[in-house]
Amino acid sequence: xxxxxxxxxxxxxxFTIQDETFKILLIERGGDPYRGDLALPGGxxxxxxxxxxxxxRELEEETGxxxxxxxxEQLAAYGDPARDPRMRTVTVAFWAITADLPRPRxxxxxxxxxxxxxxxxxxxxxxxxxDHNRIVDDAVKEVRSGLETTTIAAQFCPPAFxxxxxxxxxxxxxxxxxxxxxxxxFVRDSGAFTPAAAAERMDPVxxxxxxxxxxPSDDHPETLEAAGQSRRxxxxxxxxxxxxxxxxxxxxxxxxxxxx
Amino acid sequence: xxxxxxxxxxxxxxFTIQDETFKILLIERGGDPYRGDLALPGGxxxxxxxxxxxxxRELEEETGxxxxxxxxEQLAAYGDPARDPRMRTVTVAFWAITADLPRPRxxxxxxxxxxxxxxxxxxxxxxxxxDHNRIVDDAVKEVRSGLETTTIAAQFCPPAFxxxxxxxxxxxxxxxxxxxxxxxxFVRDSGAFTPAAAAERMDPVxxxxxxxxxxPSDDHPETLEAAGQSRRxxxxxxxxxxxxxxxxxxxxxxxxxxxx
DNA sequence: GCAAAAGTGTTCCATGTACACCCATGT
DNA sequence: ACATGGGTGTACATGGAACACTTTTGC
Numbered sequence: 001x002x003x004x005x006x007x008x009x010x011x012x013x014x015f016t017i018q019d020e021t022f023k024i025l026l027i028e029r030g031g032d033p034y035r036g037d038l039a040l041p042g043g044x045x046x047x048x049x050x051x052x053x054x055x056x057r058e059l060e061e062e063t064g065x066x067x068x069x070x071x072x073e074q075l076a077a078y079g080d081p082a083r084d085p086r087m088r089t090v091t092v093a094f095w096a097i098t099a100d101l102p103r104p105r106x107x108x109x110x111x112x113x114x115x116x117x118x119x120x121x122x123x124x125x126x127x128x129x130x131d132h133n134r135i136v137d138d139a140v141k142e143v144r145s146g147l148e149t150t151t152i153a154a155q156f157c158p159p160a161f162x163x164x165x166x167x168x169x170x171x172x173x174x175x176x177x178x179x180x181x182x183x184x185x186f187v188r189d190s191g192a193f194t195p196a197a198a199a200e201r202m203d204p205v206x207x208x209x210x211x212x213x214x215x216p217s218d219d220h221p222e223t224l225e226a227a228g229q230s231r232r233x234x235x236x237x238x239x240x241x242x243x244x245x246x247x248x249x250x251x252x253x254x255x256x257x258x259x260x
Numbered sequence: 261x262x263x264x265x266x267x268x269x270x271x272x273x274x275f276t277i278q279d280e281t282f283k284i285l286l287i288e289r290g291g292d293p294y295r296g297d298l299a300l301p302g303g304x305x306x307x308x309x310x311x312x313x314x315x316x317r318e319l320e321e322e323t324g325x326x327x328x329x330x331x332x333e334q335l336a337a338y339g340d341p342a343r344d345p346r347m348r349t350v351t352v353a354f355w356a357i358t359a360d361l362p363r364p365r366x367x368x369x370x371x372x373x374x375x376x377x378x379x380x381x382x383x384x385x386x387x388x389x390x391d392h393n394r395i396v397d398d399a400v401k402e403v404r405s406g407l408e409t410t411t412i413a414a415q416f417c418p419p420a421f422x423x424x425x426x427x428x429x430x431x432x433x434x435x436x437x438x439x440x441x442x443x444x445x446f447v448r449d450s451g452a453f454t455p456a457a458a459a460e461r462m463d464p465v466x467x468x469x470x471x472x473x474x475x476p477s478d479d480h481p482e483t484l485e486a487a488g489q490s491r492r493x494x495x496x497x498x499x500x501x502x503x504x505x506x507x508x509x510x511x512x513x514x515x516x517x518x519x520x
Numbered sequence: 521g522c523a524a525a526a527g528t529g530t531t532c533c534a535t536g537t538a539c540a541c542c543c544a545t546g547t
Numbered sequence: 548a549c550a551t552g553g554g555t556g557t558a559c560a561t562g563g564a565a566c567a568c569t570t571t572t573g574c
Contacts, residue, residue: 004307005265008339008350047264047348051339077337077352079268079311088307090268090350092337164525182564184527234526234571254563424552442537444554494544494553514536 007089010055011042011132013139014063014070014096016115017156022173023115024136026128027062033085034129038116040136042091055094062113063098070098071155075139083131091130095139097155147173148252151192154241160196162236163187174255187239192249196238267349270315271302271392273399274323274330274356276375277416282433283375284396286388287322293345294389298376300396302351315354322373323358330358331415335399343391351390355399357415407433408512411452414501420456422496423447434515447499452509456498 014025026038041062045054051074060067072094079090120126121136128136146152147170154161156169167183170176187193274285286298301322305314311334320327332354339350380386381396388396406412407430414421416429427443430436447453 003267003304003347006268006305006350007263008266008268044263045266045339045350048341050341051337051350074336076334077311077350079305079352081308081310087263090266090305090311090337090352092339092350163527179563179565180525181527181529181566188527234524236526251562423554439538440553441539441555448554494551496553511535 004088007084007087008045009042009089009091010045010051010058010094011040011091011135012055012059012062012072012094012096013040013075013136014059014098015118015139015143015156016098016100017169017172018100018115020168020172022118024118024121025063026114026116028112028114029129037129038114038126039129040093040132041113045092051092052094055092055096059096065098070096071152072096075135075142078131078135080131091135093135093139095142097143097152099156099158144173148249148255150248151241154193160238160240162238164236166239170253170255176255186253190249190251190253192242192247193239194242196240264348267344267347268305269302269349269351270305270311270318270354271300271351271395272315272319272322272332272354272356273300273335273396274319274358275378275399275403275416276358276360277429277432278360278375280428280432282378284378284381285323286374286376288372288374289389297389298374298386299389300353300392301373305352311352312354315352315356319356325358330356331412332356335395335402338391338395340391351395353395353399355402357403357412359416359418404433408509408515410508411501414453420498420500422498424496426499430513430515436515446513450509450511450513452502452507453499454502456500 012025016023016025025041027041029035029037029039041058043054043058043061045051049057052072055072055074056067059065059070059072073096075093075095077090077092081088083089083091116126118136118140121128121133122140127133143152153166153169153173156173157165163184164180166187167178167180170183171178272285276283276285285301287301289295289297289299301318303314303318303321305311309317312332315332315334316327319325319330319332333356335353335355337350337352341348343349343351376386378396378400381388381393382400387393403412413426413429413433416433417425423444424440426447427438427440430443431438
């Protein structure tokens with residue numbers, strides 16, 4: 001049986017929070033087309049890979065993060081015949097979240113990697129390669145609404161985190177202040193989180209984030225981590241996701257309509 | 261630049277309600293592999309088609325429905341290297357909804373088309389070709405949750421419908437009884453629906469569904485249409501979707517946890 | 521002591537739920 | 548007349564929003 005041949009790629013919208021700002025990883029293209037423009041990290045799916053595997057491989061190649069240091073989910077497929085001038089391609093887009101990133105490094109044909117504030121793209125001030133503006137918009141929408149119904153917000157934090165840290169994630173991504181008291185109850189009563197073990201809470205070594213997360217970016221000394229470990233005030237108890245991975249919340253955490 | 265060539269297909273999970281039962285359109289495969297098994301309708305994406313176009317084309321070919329007589333949305337891409345024994349394929353799955361179907365007809369290499377109760381597949385009693393069991397499960401989940409937050413339920417109805425008809429859609433798909441009084445208010449106050457114009461309400465010709473929807477299936481005389489046009493009781497006023505297409509509800513219509 | 525943040529209590533109000541009840545029509 | 552389903556009114560429960568207040572620590 002004959003069929004029209006396609007190139008199939010994966011593209012990943014990797015989000016993180018840095019300097020209390022919602023950011024996305026973009027790479028500067030080293031080759032044509034769109035040479036020098038910013039684009040989502042990604043690449044061809046290999047002949048014997050599943051789509052998720054391809055996305056995870058690309059993510060590891062582009063970021064240097066250890067496998068599993070992120071949360072990765074499929075977004076959608078994009079297949080406009082004109083989306084790549086070189087050939088007929090279909091790309092399967094993914095979105096991903098990580099707590100923090102080491103100094104971004106360029107790899108392969110990517111000239112350089114940058115963490116760019118999402119707001120800069122949403123304002124229309126940044127033209128990305130291919131149809132990546134559209135993909136980013138869709139991915140941002142997905143993450144924003146995912147905060148309501150799932151526990152993915154915790155993926156922006158180290159494994160053990162304070163209530164204030166998690167709240168800051170919501171506030172940063174929704175661009176909305178949340179009531180600390182009510183948020184406290186949400187964390188306590190939703191059933192999705194459990195207090196970190198006493199040992200973990202006491203021992204700063206065990207409670208610390210993995211090594212690759214610990215290096216602060218030199219030019220950005222005020223990371224969000226600092227906000228969670230205030231020097232004033234009551235020492236915060238730490239929480240962890242129940243049973244590891246993120247999942248659906250029994251009751252959504254509503255946000256008001258009209259936030260950013 | 262060289263790249264691994266893929267075949268890209270679309271598969272469509274088309275849902276409808278017939279005989280007050282939530283059903284999906286499946287075709288009996290006429291060729292190998294999985295000859296004789298049931299599968300989702302679908303086919304190759306052509307060289308100069310977008311993915312949505314390909315899905316719409318396949319839908320029209322397989323059902324004979326007029327373009328636009330359905331609601332179609334992308335679900336996800338599936339690309340397990342072993343999903344098709346013949347070649348490396350990625351399929352982009354869609355889900356679709358239509359108010360009713362003409363007598364299903366086989367087309368192309370599809371030996372025959374059938375409307376199968378979704379419950380039959382969910383119970384595990386029906387083995388579909390390829391990875392289509394998984395796709396159907398994902399599509400059903402999507403439609404079920406979509407009822408909560410969007411107006412897609414109206415796509416199961418003719419353009420103008422009664423409150424009872426729409427309620428029956430929810431009850432059928434969620435397998436849960438809903439309070440008629442409260443549902444009445446939901447339709448009236450949600451802002452998503454508006455009363456059909458008086459003329460449309462009075463004139464049975466204009467208010468009638470398109471011709472291809474009117475033919476009842478001979479062996480199933482008791483269609484859901486009858487439920488909306490009761491002969492007893494107050495004559496139902498009819499409602500239409502505001503501004504044509506479906507969209508997000510300002511407030512979700514919650515369903516209880518634990519329904520089917 | 522004072523500032524800052526954790527965490528709790530409590531009130532108020534919007535919304536959902538249950539259910540009684542009235543209304544309009546076909547048989 | 549009365550059965551049937553459309554449609555409304557209403558009382559109660561629930562859950563979220565706002566905010567006062569207490570607690571604990573660093574400076």
